[in-house]
Every structure is written in C-alpha cells, then in structure tokens.
Amino acid sequence: MNSGALDCIYTTVKKEGVRGLYRGLLSPLVGVTPVYALYFLGYSTGKRLQLKNVDDHLSLPQHFMAGMVGGVYSTPVTAPVERVKCVMQVCNMEYAECVIACS
Secondary structure, eight states: OOSSHHHHHHHHHHHHOGGGGGTTOHHHHHHHHHHHHHHHHHHHHHHHHHOSSTTOOOOHHHHHHHHHHHHHHHHHHHHHHHHHHHHHHHOOSOHHHHHHHHO
16 A cells, blocks of 8 residues: 555556556546537537627626536536446446446
8 A cells, every 4th residue: 555645656657657647547538528518518608698799798697607507518418427437436346247236
C-alpha cells in the first residue's frame, strides 16, 4: 500500500513508467467529450431563448438559466452512466457479473 499521493506516483512510475500515469485516460476523454458538447448545445440554446437581439448581453441570472438548460440537456446522458459507474465501483463481483447486476 502507498503512504500518500507522492508515494503512489513514485511507485507507479517505477513499476510502469511515465505511461502508467496515463493508463485508462482514453475512455473518460471519449465519454466526456459528447457530454460537454451537450452542455454547450444546451447553454447556447438557453441563451438564444432569452435574447431578443443578437447584440444583447445576458444578465447573471440569465446566464444561470442558460446553464440550467445545459444541465437539462446533458442529464439524461450523464445520470445513467454515473449510476452504472458508482454501482461498479462498489461491486464485489467480476466485471461481467457486475455489468449484468447493474442492468
């Protein structure tokens, strides 16, 4: 077991090299990219719904409301994925059994 964060980094680099620090990074990047696209789509939609003219500026509450629209757009995608991820993190079964138990 590692005694702290720096010890964990040192041990990982020693055993796996610097590439070991980035193992498993691709799947979160691939999964997060579409979610952020939905956030921005919802945010721009929320802004457009509130603007009367293209040159107008939004107030702070209007930015907040536009952000809420972004959250509404992305929640149907992120909520189920987060649920499965959380269940798998606490699951004591093999990967395939855990995926079946989550559904």
